Amino acid sequence: MHSSALLRISALSALLGLTAFTAPAQQAPPSTGDPVADAARKARAEQKTAPKPKKVFTNDDIPSAPPPAPPATTDATKKTDGQAQANDQSAKKTLDPEDDPKTQAYWQKRARTLRTKLANAEQELDVLQRELSKDEVQYYPDPQKALMQQYNRSDINEKRAKVDAKKAEVETLKQQVADLEDSVRKAGGDPGWVR
Numbered sequence: 188m189h190s191s192a193l194l195r196i197s198a199l200s201a202l203l204g205l206t207a208f209t210a211p212a213q214q215a216p217p218s219t220g221d222p223v224a225d226a227a228r229k230a231r232a233e234q235k236t237a238p239k240p241k242k243v244f245t246n247d248d249i250p251s252a253p254p255p256a257p258p259a260t261t262d263a264t265k266k267t268d269g270q271a272q273a274n275d276q277s278a279k280k281t282l283d284p285e286d287d288p289k290t291q292a293y294w295q296k297r298a299r300t301l302r303t304k305l306a307n308a309e310q311e312l313d314v315l316q317r318e319l320s321k322d323e324v325q326y327y328p329d330p331q332k333a334l335m336q337q338y339n340r341s342d343i344n345e346k347r348a349k350v351d352a353k354k355a356e357v358e359t360l361k362q363q364v365a366d367l368e369d370s371v372r373k374a375g376g377d378p379g380w381v382r
Contacts, residue, residue, distance in 0.1 A: 291380045294371050298381035301367060305360040312353040319346040 322343050336342060368378040 289374065289376070291376070294367070294374075294376055294380040298364070298367055301360065301364050305357065305364060308353060308357045308360055312350065312357055315346065315350045315353055319343065319350055322346055 364381075367381050371378050371381055
């Protein structure tokens, strides 16, 4: 039993010896009594151990591609190139059926663009009409705004003006679609091309 007591005492003394060596290393720097100076020392110590911030790349950091350099040519080659391009463009015009007013593709392209414009205008008109109907039954929780709108109704009048303008645009586009059939007929085409 005597040896086990000796063993316990030696283990305890070794443990106390280790804590005595490690305790001064874990202590904070000595306090000077000035809390501002102590906070500054602590902040500097944290900055030394903190990882450096990562680099963030933005569009300003990435160089843009340089503009292409113009080819170096003489005046004589420029003139011949200009003539060749003019000949190519005239050949393209005669070859492209969508640019020839006597072909079906030309009239179908015009009808497609007009109908697309008309569909977009009708959708915008629908949205404006819904907004107008919503504003006509609008309740204003602010009594000042409610009194002002009850007196002059400026928001509703603005929306009505927009709706009226859009209705006029839709009617104009519908008339253009109807006139397109007459234009096809006058050009010698079949009015069924634009239907």
